[in-house]
Amino acid sequence: MRRALLAILALLLLAGAAFLWLARPLRLEASEIAAEGSGDPVHGERLFWTGGCVSCHALAKSEGQAQLRLGGGAPLVTKFGTFHAPNISPDPADGIGGWTLADFANAMQRGVAPDGAALYPAFPYTSYARMTKSDVADLFAYLKTLPPVSGAAPPNDLSFPFNIRQGLGLWQRVFLDPAPVVALPADTPAQVLRGRYLVEGPGHCGECHTPRLLSGLGGLDEARWLSGAAAAEGEGKVPNITPSDAGLGDWSQSDIAYYLETGFTPDFDSVGGAMVEVQRNMAKLPAEDREAIAAYLKAVPAL
The missing domain is CATH 1.10.760 (Cytochrome Bc1 Complex; Chain D, domain 2)
Structure with a gap:
């Protein structure tokens, strides 16, 4: 009996050590x-x-x-x-x-x-x-x-x-994966590639606009990239920004770029909610970056 308890204890210690080793940040x-x-x-x-x-x-x-x-x-x-x-x-x-x-x-x-x-x-x-x-x-x-x-x-x-x-x-x-989310063909225009970098990287748009796995405990559900998600704080939903009918399907590339610059939508509504601060930040970028973001958002899968 004592040997069995010692063996169990040893296994628990090994399991704990393995967990700590695997859980260490890289x-x-x-x-x-x-x-x-x-x-x-x-x-x-x-x-x-x-x-x-x-x-x-x-x-x-x-x-x-x-x-x-x-x-x-x-x-x-x-x-x-x-x-x-x-x-x-x-x-x-x-x-x-x-x-x-x-x-x-x-x-x-x-x-x-x-x-x-x-x-x-x-x-x-x-x-x-x-x-x-x-x-x-x-x-x-x-x-x-x-x-x-x-x-x-x-x-x-x-x-x-x-x-x-x-x-x-x-x-x-x-x-944590540094690879691009959206695979683009080899002949993709440089503007769209630049937009992918800005949206998927420093702009981190997917963090709010993409639903998460495991009821919010997991990472982003990249199969539903930019298709809208529950707001992190309180009630409400962050909108779909893919080029689908549920998202930005009726917005042109110019419409998106103009919205990021001015905060005005194609139907003359204005930016609201948490997006107000985001838009103000985007307005400080050079026009070429806003246009690249818009080009990418028209190129992602429509969901």
Whole structure:
């Protein structure tokens, strides 16, 4: 009997060790990270607005220069609990001022904090994983030009079992994939390819517009890419933006680009809800990027 108990205990210890090994977050290889100090802050500003960093990391309803104070924004209240976006200003104590480019790249593209902790996918690193290493370096260079903001954001307030981070490493192994979502033919125009990169990568549009697997616990259901999803906060639905009758089927490419620039729909309605901030960010992009996004949205499968 004693031997049997010892054998069971040994198996449990082995299983626990195997779980911890499999659940550990995986970092980028050195070759997947640009050289320290190589980033271009001018181009980084373009990526800053593409990614909508202001929407989560600046105080709610900030305007003008206040948008560039990234000490943490409004809480994200979900059915799993409340998430607080961290301070990503260049403050050395409370922000990312003491981070290296490798620290930043691993957080952005692998969901791993500098101390090795796995990050919750409320931060859309599953999309940022598709960014080029040079773009990540450029964004980091731009963030370092912004004003330092003192004060750390509050900790997340999550219910059990979502407050246990150890399972996130396993989640990342299943759902973190840097490959493009939509396969495009070899002769696809460069504009559409650029749009795919912006939408699937830094723009992270799928994080809101695509339904999730396993009642919200899983990753994005890529078979229903951009077909609309339940809103992360409260009631409501994020709309279908595929070129189907249920989505943007009657919108032209020019209509979509114009909407991203001005906030006006083809029938003279105006942008509303959470999309207001997204549209304001997109309005700061060069026209060629908005047109590329529009071209891609007309090329994705209609669902």
